[in-house]
Amino acid sequence: MIHVFGHKVPDTDAVCSAIGYAHLLRELGKDAKAFRLGELNAETKLVLERFGVETPELLENAAGKDVWLMDHNEFGQSADGIEDANIIGVIDHHKIKFSYDKPITYIALPWGSSSTIVAKLYEIYGVEIPKHIAGCLLSAILSDTVIFKSPTTTETDREIAAKLAAIAGVDDMTAWGIEMFKAKSKIGEKSARDIVLNDYKVYEFGGRKILINQVEVIDDSEVLARKDEIIAEMQKIKEEQGLFAVLTMVTDIMKEGTTLLVVADDVAPIEKAFGKEIKDNAVWLPGVMSRKKQIVPPLEQVMA
């Protein structure tokens, strides 16, 4: 059986692109099933509930299995045992750091979500998208493009989302997007540690490790009111993991910008990367919505 899964610390795109692509593979006559590599966040749970889709099974280890990697390609973000899996293919929209010793299928497009690519593949194969799958894929597009506000959004994402919304019976994409983000950003109920590790990745730039976390909210005041508590937790995680820096992006999708919270051995490279002074562990970056496109590249350039 073919195991289809997105990255660890799964978000809606990782989960829904896997559900959507596993269904397509089955329609094409393959024995395929979607899996997840961790706990679902509140947003993804809401999406699966609304469209009546079962939570994918947890995959503990990929060794010896036939697998498709969705929404990621770096082994560090993939399943345990991925080094010993038989990779059939990759579908992704992130930067590429991939090596494999035989020819496989690799489909990457610089679009707003991996679910956009999956929807396009249904079109190419001429397979009809059922209502529940359309709902999942649409929700993943809305999530990854921050309701089309992220600079990663392309014309293709908009076109495909409109088609999916029609199939899924979502009349108001923005209203549904805001409902999703509200579910994700129920900050009041979260511990400071859960906020700092909400949606994080660890990068290494020039030998220095940086954890970059993102919290997307409809109104940033609730999180920023807890700033001292969050900074203390970031400091703790930085020491625990021996990191150069811990960053938390508090992205306000209504204001269309990010408050970057910073704890670092040296803030100079971070200030240089964004051309702004960091005051009291924080800096406001207007227009910044995307970790991948607006935070990682300038940091990498300065620190590599």
Next chain:
Amino acid sequence: MIHVFGHKVPDTDAVCSAIGYAHLLRELGKDAKAFRLGELNAETKLVLERFGVETPELLENAAGKDVWLMDHNEFGQSADGIEDANIIGVIDHHKIKFSYDKPITYIALPWGSSSTIVAKLYEIYGVEIPKHIAGCLLSAILSDTVIFKSPTTTETDREIAAKLAAIAGVDDMTAWGIEMFKAKSKIGEKSARDIVLNDYKVYEFGGRKILINQVEVIDDSEVLARKDEIIAEMQKIKEEQGLFAVLTMVTDIMKEGTTLLVVADDVAPIEKAFGKEIKDNAVWLPGVMSRKKQIVPPLEQVMA
């Protein structure tokens, strides 16, 4: 302008996939042009002549240019200055060893040729393939799949080749394929050095460098009659480049097998990889047609 090019030491697939894809990009409204990274072989020259296509311009350096990599992805096989180019995308059917610091388009499929993928993209975009482009793409498929005899051949290659043959007015694909291979294997006119460096790649397995060359012929007797001269040249190249081994695959496409000529510091791992004894620097490998699929993987497995 977008520069579209295949790998160094270009073969028909490298050149024709670039010609075909640059044309598609232009049809899609982009300013794109095909380039080559070296001298064309006699087979490719014949193909371009038959279908009335101009020889692409030589690209000396890719630094600072917008580029598409065709039929390769490893920087070592790519243009000089590739590290400083702006890569827009990759279309390929080889194993992957690729890293790039921003999201791009990467389309790889485990099909018999990159030109098959290019023809498929015309279909997906709904762009008509003109006669001369169809002829080039068809010829590249025939070349890379050894007229559908290589184990790398897929059903998709056969289907697409049939459609291209109809557009290009090629009534007998096999006859045209043999004519192409005859042009490529005019061994009588070649020096021993040109034979040994006919179509080669240098690999590194567990720190040991191996040059693997391939000569595809309709009748292997002409090359094998010059074996001593060729072995002496292989020995010379091995010393010049400080290699662990130099291999020459003399692939007879009619007999459907390869005589592997071997010069090595130690033949044991090579014998182990193929489960056969090497006598007088040579071993017959029935059914072996593909360096990528049948020579590289077993060597890598034994030596890594």
